[in-house]
Amino acid sequence: MTFDVARVRADFPILSREINGHPLVYLDSANTSQKPRQVIDAMRVHNERHNGNVSRSVHTLGTEATSAYEDARGKIAAFVNAATPDEIVFTKNSTEAINLVAHSLGQHLSLKPGDEIVISEMEHHSNIVPWQLLCDRTGATLRWFSVSDEGRLIFEDGLINSRTKIVSLVHMSNVLGTINDVGPIVAAARSVGALVMLDCSQSVPHLPVDVRALGVDFIAFTGHKMLGPTGIGVLWGRHELLAAMPPFLAGGSMIETVTMGGTTFAAPPARFEAGTPPIAEAVGLGAAVDYLNALGMEAVHQHEQEITAYALKTLADVPGVRLFGPSTPEGRGGTLSFGVDGVHPHDVGQILDAVGVEVRVGHHCAKPTCARFGVPAMTRASFYLYTTTDEIDALVRGLDQVRKVFG
């Protein structure tokens, strides 16, 4: 079956609206994706028909809600090829998933001065700050992969060494679009006994991700960037590691038994899901996974590769535009950041909005990446399964308008 973008678009109610009198051109899916009717309906039906709290009621609604929540866990486990649904921990977002690992794994490994954690210059702040704080608490040292002018990771000899305990790396950069080649890094980490976490916030929504093929120990991703709702994220972790790690947040649902003298903890994933979880959101994320599976992630990826190739070629011809990140579609996804000569990204974004083109501007929560390229901010256009070449053309017309106003 060929990928029919018009049919896909018909599933997304928001794509038919206008912005400032122009058809919406939504080029900000790396920020948050739009949601198809199937996801919106699944959440509505859950709230209208099956709402109850999970894992604690014998009544019918509680049982239905629990099974809907656990069904969603199963769908997500299968989506990333986890060994069992118990390896899927629902969190609030990717940020919480990474913080969970930084806290609980950091404690489990008893990090100390002399130990090293390795991240990269192309990380989102959510994969920087939790590790900085962990280093502050433990005396461990934070080390960084640097990034080439082409936006590729530079794999320096000795960066991963016998002192390395954790390597936490972005799978696909939210600024540069770079998809990192994980294999050699996992191999280097394995050879020194270090664990590997991947921030898959930008990869799981856009390409097939198989945690066992990647060979990593943890991945984090978030629902709202993959057609699902906000308020739900996912941590996948190898079961034996999750089972060995102490809790992160404490409270209801994560216990085995509580006495006035102390508490023992539930097995994962419940150990890491204190309090009432985002139930309708899990149902919505499950529906999003169904939607993506029906199209096929290979087909989604292929469509985005075509859009990315078209956009790279088209933007290269726009005067005054400087691209940050790989200039060819190989090893990169559909997230293009660029500068426009002499015009601040906020002004670029404002003028594009006036013609209905929605892009992200600013530092993209990745200030070290911006600093690496010597700019305080960038303009970013990011694509998804509903993006068309017509929308890329609208972006280019918008950039002509930018030059007119600021020329």
Added chain:
Amino acid sequence: MMLDGLYQEIILDHYKHPHGRGLRDPFQGEAHHVNPTCGDEITVRVTQDLSDISYDGLGCSISQASASVLHELLSGRTASEAAGIHEAFVALMQGRGQVEPDEEVLGDGIAFAGVAKFPARVKCALLPWMAFKDAAARAGVDVSSSSEASEVKA
């Protein structure tokens, strides 16, 4: 087109040809402000008698033009005149487009009336003004206006 309200010629002129830009000595107070959501930065220096207000920064047309207008409007004023103008500008920015600016008081600053209709950009326009207020306080000049404006929600 809607943007005419935002990108007035006066604003674009100040952006392309800023007045009084560049940090100068001597000065008695200095403040560096950052807009954490966009990363825009500005440093403002003032002399105690407000005879010179100098600045340098990185940012969008709105924040940079606003600094240029601030320099023009407040340099050489008395503290109480500066406080009045400061208050009028902040009130204009927070007025959600409902405040009619007084050209006698705000001069080129009236061009920013349109910015008030773009909540995401109000912070850009206020960045130099908040930095100025801090710099003035450090120089011992009180230009605090009655409306507290430093916590504008975008």
